[in-house]
Structures are given as C-alpha cells and as structure tokens.
Amino acid sequence: MQMECLGRLWSYSCCFDGVQSWKLLILVGIVSVVFVVWKKDGKYRAKRTGLPLGTLGWPFIGETLEFISCGYSTRPESFMDKRRRLYGKVFKSHLLGSPTIVSTDPEVSKVVLQNDGRIFVPSYPKSLNELMGKSSILLLNGNMQKKLHGLIGSFLKSPQLKEQITVDIEKYVLDSMRSWEDGQVVYIQDETKKIAFQVLLKALMSLNPGDELEYLKQEFRKFISGLVSIPVKLPGTRLYKSLQAKANMVKMVHRIIEDRKENYNNNGSRQEDVLDVLLHETNNITGHFTRDLISDNMIDLMIPGEDSVPMLMTLAVHYLTSCPLALQQLQEENMKLKESKEGKKEPVTWSDYMSLPFTQNVITETLRLGNIITGVLRKSLQDIEIKGHLIPKGWCVFTYFRSIHLDEDNYESPYKFNPWRWQEKDPTGSSFTPFGGGHRLCPGLEIARLEASIFLHLLVTRYSWEAEEDSVVSFPTVHMKKNMPIKVKKFTSFS
Ligand code: HEM
Numbered sequence: 001m002q003m004e005c006l007g008r009l010w011s012y013s014c015c016f017d018g019v020q021s022w023k024l025l026i027l028v029g030i031v032s033v034v035f036v037v038w039k040k041d042g043k044y045r046a047k048r049t050g051l052p053l054g055t056l057g058w059p060f061i062g063e064t065l066e067f068i069s070c071g072y073s074t075r076p077e078s079f080m081d082k083r084r085r086l087y088g089k090v091f092k093s094h095l096l097g098s099p100t101i102v103s104t105d106p107e108v109s110k111v112v113l114q115n116d117g118r119i120f121v122p123s124y125p126k127s128l129n130e131l132m133g134k135s136s137i138l139l140l141n142g143n144m145q146k147k148l149h150g151l152i153g154s155f156l157k158s159p160q161l162k163e164q165i166t167v168d169i170e171k172y173v174l175d176s177m178r179s180w181e182d183g184q185v186v187y188i189q190d191e192t193k194k195i196a197f198q199v200l201l202k203a204l205m206s207l208n209p210g211d212e213l214e215y216l217k218q219e220f221r222k223f224i225s226g227l228v229s230i231p232v233k234l235p236g237t238r239l240y241k242s243l244q245a246k247a248n249m250v251k252m253v254h255r256i257i258e259d260r261k262e263n264y265n266n267n268g269s270r271q272e273d274v275l276d277v278l279l280h281e282t283n284n285i286t287g288h289f290t291r292d293l294i295s296d297n298m299i300d301l302m303i304p305g306e307d308s309v310p311m312l313m314t315l316a317v318h319y320l321t322s323c324p325l326a327l328q329q330l331q332e333e334n335m336k337l338k339e340s341k342e343g344k345k346e347p348v349t350w351s352d353y354m355s356l357p358f359t360q361n362v363i364t365e366t367l368r369l370g371n372i373i374t375g376v377l378r379k380s381l382q383d384i385e386i387k388g389h390l391i392p393k394g395w396c397v398f399t400y401f402r403s404i405h406l407d408e409d410n411y412e413s414p415y416k417f418n419p420w421r422w423q424e425k426d427p428t429g430s431s432f433t434p435f436g437g438g439h440r441l442c443p444g445l446e447i448a449r450l451e452a453s454i455f456l457h458l459l460v461t462r463y464s465w466e467a468e469e470d471s472v473v474s475f476p477t478v479h480m481k482k483n484m485p486i487k488v489k490k491f492t493s494f495s
Contacts, residue, residue, distance in 0.1 A: 062094020
C-alpha cells in the first residue's frame with residue numbers, strides 16, 4: 001500500500017519543472033529510506049527483544065476481522081497459513097481485543113498448556129466470561145480448578161460410571177434409531193445432539209428424557225447461542241437473552257439440588273452422578289463448593305453434550321461416507337464383535353468398545369481432521385520466553401491446534417482422511433491435542449470416544465446409507481451446513 005503511494009508521488013513529480021522535480025525526487029528518496037529502515041527496524045526490534053514477528057494490524061480491532069472472515073471460509077487456517085509463511089510457526093497478532101501470540105508450534109503450545117495456572121491463565125472474550133460465570137471450571141485457577149477437575153475426572157473414569165454409561169448410551173442410540181424408517185432421510189447432526197444431551201444429563205444429574213430435560217435443552221440452546229456475541233447486556237440483545245436462559249437453568253438446578261438434599265437424609269452415601277459427587281464435597285469438612293459454583297459447572301458441563309460430542313459422531317459419518325474402504329473395514333470389525341457377543345449371549349462392554357483398533361483409529365482421525373475445538377486461549381501472568389519467543393506479561397496466547405493437526409511437517413497429506421496412519425503413529429504426542437493438555441486435559445475424553453464408538457457400532461451393523469450433499473462450516477463452532485442428511489437402509493436381518 002505504502003509502495004503504491006510512493007509510485008503515485010513519483011509520477012506526479014514528472015509534471016513539475018526541473019528544480020521542483022529534483023527536490024521532489026530527493027524527498028521521495030528520503031521517505032523511501034525512512035520507510036525501509038522502519039520496516040527493517042521493526043524486524044530487528046522483534047529479533048532483539050525476542051517478541052515474535054508479525055503485525056498488530058489496525059488500532060483496537062487488530063487483525064480480528066480478517067481472522068473471522070477466514071473462519072467463515074472452507075479453510076479457517078488460511079489466516080494462520082499466510083502468517084506462518086511470513087513470520088514462522090509462532091507470530092504476534094491482535095485478536096478479539098488483545099495483543100496475542102499465536103502458536104502453531106507443537107512444542108511451544110505444549111509448554112503453554114503445561115504451565116497453566118502458574119504462568120498462564122484461561123482468557124476468553126467478555127461475553128463468554130459473563131455467561132459462564134466466575135466459578136466455571138473453564139475460568140477457575142489454582143486449587144479450586146484442580147479440586148473440581150480431580151473430582152469430575154475420577155467420577156467419569158470410575159468403573160461404576162463406565163458400566164452404567166455404556167448401557168445408557170446404547171439405550172439412547174437405539175431409542176433414536178427405532179424411529180428411522182427404511183429409506184427415510186435422517187439428519188445425523190440433530191440425532192446425535194439429542195443422544196449426547198440425554199447421555200450427559202443422565203451422567204450429570206440422573207435426569208431421564210421427559211419434560212424437565214426438554215425444558216433444559218430449550219433453555220440451554222438459548223444460552224449457548226450467546227457464547228460468542230457482542231458484550232452488550234441490554235434487553236433484546238443476544239447476550240441478555242442468553243443470561244436470562246442461564247438464570248432459568250440455574251433456578252432448575254437449584255431445585256434439583258434441594259430435592260437431592262432431602263433424598264440424602266435417606267441415602268447419605270449416594271454417588272450416582274456428578275451432582276452427587278460435588279454435593280458430597282460441600283458436606284465435607286474441607287468442602288467449599290457453593291450452590292452457585294455447582295450450578296454454574298453443571299451448566300458448563302452440558303456444552304460437550306450439545307456441541308463437541310455430537311460433532312465427533314457426525315463428522316465420523318461424514319468422513320466415512322467419503323472413504324468407502326474405511327467404512328468397509330469399520331463395518332467388518334464391528335460385525336465381528338457383534339456376532340461374537342451374540343454367540344456368547346454377552347453384552348458388549350466399555351472395554352470391548354474401546355479396544356476395537358480400527359474404530360478407535362477412525363475416531364482419532366476424525367478428531368485430527370475435524371478440529372472440533374480449534375484451539376485454546378490463555379493470558380500470560382509474566383514475561384516468559386519459550387523456544388526463543390518472548391510472550392510478554394498480559395498478552396494472550398492462542399494455541400491453535402487446527403494448524404498443528406493440518407501441518408505437513410506432522411502429517412503426510414494432512415487434508416486426507418486416513419485412519420490407517422494411526423496404525424503406526426502415537427495419538428498421545430504433542431502434535432495431536434484435540435482434548436487439550438496439561439492440568440486442563442479434557443476429563444471427558446474417554447466418554448467422548450465411547451459415545452462415538454457405540455454410535456458407529458450400532459449404525460454400521462444395522463444400516464447402510466447414502467449421504468446427501470452437505471459441507472462442514474467451522475465458525476463460530478464446527479457444524480454441518482445442512483445437519484448431515486443421510487438416506488438410511490436397514491439391513492434385512494433387522495427389518
Ligand atoms: C469430542 C468431544 C470433546 C472435545 C473435543 C473436548 C475438548 C476439550 C478441550 C480441548 C479442553 C481443554 C480446554 C482448555 O484447556 O481450556 C476440554 C476441557 C474440558 N472438557 Fe472436554 N471435550 C470433549 C468432550 C467432553 C465431555 C464429554 C465432557 C464431560 C463429560 C467434557 C468435559 C470437559 C471439562 C469439565 C473440561 C475443563 C477441564 C478443566 O479446565 O480443568 N469434555 N475439553
């Protein structure tokens with residue numbers, strides 16, 4: 001842009017008389033030298049201070065508009081790709097109101113995630129903070145976050161939950177499939193949202209399908225629609241409506257808590273869901289969980305039921321549809337399990353599902369290519385240097401998983417759905433982080449994998465399908481444009 005202006009100035013100078021044009025030529029020369037020195041000095045200063053290269057863009061808005069417009073395209077990572085080519089895998093920018101260091105380098109991102117709580121704390125846009133509430137696990141730090149994470153994580157990993165949730169998931173998937181007529185068009189994204197919400201509400205508060213669950217689902221959808229919105233709380237704004245929906249949900253969770261406390265008088269040791277576990281903690285001598293902390297977290301824990309888990313199942317169906325060879329191998333593996341279990345008249349258990357190697361590879365590859373959570377945001381509490389890059393105190397760090405998952409340096413033909421790549425590759429390395437890492441590693445990762453395994457098992461052993469035209473949209477969250485319509489055909493043995 002500046003070079004274009006200088007060019008224009010030069011052509012104007014040609015219209016002046018001799019002396020005038022010489023003066024102008026000298027002026028242009030000086031301006032050019034100053035411009036080049038300023039640009040070079042910027043790079044030099046960046047090198048000297050260790051601050052990564054990059055540009056902060058426009059005052060106030062920074063580079064946010066370009067970031068969002070790339071988000072709506074089919075390649076949201078193009079924003080990062082362009083800057084990676086210019087500045088390297090770690091660069092500076094100004095996004096969503098903050099100066100930000102973007103990391104698309106697995107080693108740098110790993111250090112950031114591992115130093116959560118000490119050097120970095122979560123940092124989200126204002127509307128998100130407002131809606132989640134200050135006692136949300138996603139925003140809490142220090143001992144409180146550790147305590148909550150530990151309690152939720154241990155319950156989700158307990159053998160008792162594993163057994164119960166396997167039965168629940170199978171039941172909800174089969175209930176949903178029961179209404180699928182032969183030749184009918186089924187919207188996979190809608191079906192999986194219904195299933196995952198039921199599964200989660202059962203694990204969180206022992207809520208079964210019915211009026212209460214429908215009410216929560218309806219309010220929850222209003223709540224979630226304001227998570228990425230303009231931070232204005234006036235009546236009629238999206239944020240205002242979302243806050244009202246949250247208040248309605250909190251009221252309901254409070255009522256469930258009161259009912260539960262009465263119930264405890266008869267059965268004090270009940271530990272059947274996440275709510276029991278957290279309420280039990282409030283009764284301990286060391287317990288310090290307030291009613292508001294519990295209800296805030298109950299509501300935040302519903303997010304994966306509406307968003308991430310259904311998208312994992314939907315995207316798996318989407319990718320399998322375009323890769324018949326993978327679908328066939330998945331079907332063979334699952335048919336074998338089904339026949340062997342039916343022969344022995346045994347139920348399929350959590351560990352049967354989780355140890356199907358090809359099915360797990362399909363899920364891993366879906367997580368890599370689908371990038372359901374594109375990355376996480378942190379704020380630095382102090383100046384810190386990682387791999388020679390300075391992250392100044394008060395700046396945000398955006399660890400952008402999507403670019404790492406789609407980087408040719410980490411994955412051959414990264415845009416290709418190739419579940420076989422995981423036969424040799426380790427899905428626990430730092431270049432594969434769909435569930436985050438460090439202290440905040442997702443405590444629901446096994447539940448997410450289990451739900452996807454059961455859904456795929458019941459789908460491919462009962463149905464074949466033809467998918468209608470659809471495409472993946474990545475902004476503000478990953479979803480299918482037309483909800484993933486497929487025309488299903490029941491296998492004759494199940495008709
Ligand atoms: C495909 C499904 C899922 C994906 C891709 C996913 C991804 C993630 C990621 C990336 C984080 C880290 C956030 C951060 O570092 O700030 C996270 C945290 C979390 N996830 Fe998940 N998740 C999924 C399913 C679930 C499920 C099923 C549950 C609960 C049953 C769950 C509960 C949580 C909780 C409570 C945290 C916060 C942990 C903390 O801050 O200590 N997630 N998840």
